[in-house]
Amino acid sequence: MARYFDVHPVDPQRRAIVQVVEIVRSGGLIAYPTDSCYALGCQLGEAKGIERIREIRDLDDKHHFTLMCRDFAQLGQLVQISNQVFRAIKSATPGSYTFILPASKEVPRRLLHPKKKTVGVRIPQHVVTQALLAELGEPLLSSTLLLPDEPExxxxxxxxxxxxxxxxxxxxxxxxxxxxxxxxxxxxxxxxEIVRRGAGDPSRFE
Incomplete structure (x- = not known):
């Protein structure tokens, strides 16, 4: 049975955030809010968590997982990024964008697109997500909480x-x-290349 935490959207209670992070660090899978929609999240190297996300969402091995990063210091450790791309992404974050980039050696192989060796990264704006990432001290492996055969x-x-x-x-x-x-x-x-048009304004990348 899942534990339920009701937190303030602007000033989240640190005690609740700490407890949720303890669950993540112990190998748990969480559902949490972001600035676009709810997401599933687990620790970066947690193989069972990845499989649980695949099972819940009915995903194949070509799905791009997202590494939810607190800031550019974290993001820069996970992907290979040129100065030109850095400037483009920097101007759009934090916000409701996911960027697909070549992964660095810091990213576990099982998270990479099998052919492209890429991974999705994002820096969210949501206060609660940022509080989670600050307490965790590392990126959170995430995927949109979209159930199979459901439109939203x-x-x-x-x-x-x-x-x-x-x-x-x-x-x-x-x-x-x-x-x-x-x-x-x-x-x-x-x-x-715009792969999906969503909450973030895509015109800045067209």
Missing amino acids: PLTTGWEIKERLDHAVDAVLDSGECGTVPTTVVDFSEGEP
Whole structure:
């Protein structure tokens, strides 16, 4: 049964954040709010957590997982990035964008796209997500909480608790967040290619 944490959206209670991070560090899988929509998250090297996300979402091995980063210092350790691409991404973050880039050696092989050796990265704006990342001290492996055969992600913590009570270890609820996933921009070839139009304004990369 998943533990349920009701936190303030602007000033999240540190005690709750610490408890959620302890669950992540012990190998747990969490559902948490972001500035686009709810996401599933686990520790970066947690193989069982990755498989649980694949199972919940019915994903194949070509799915790009997202590494949720607190800031550019973390992001820069995970991907290979040119000065030109750095400037383009820097101007759009934090925000509702996911960027696909060639992964560095810091990223476990199982997280990479099998052919391209790329990974998704993002720096969120959501206060609760940032509090989680600050306490965790490392990126959080994430995937949009979009269930198979459903057109939109789940948007409320209590509904996620009901639907995924035995599939996740904790649900972090800070009120409703959006239903639109991030805009995904692929920079793996150097030039921006919009893969998915979402919550972030895609026009800046067109």
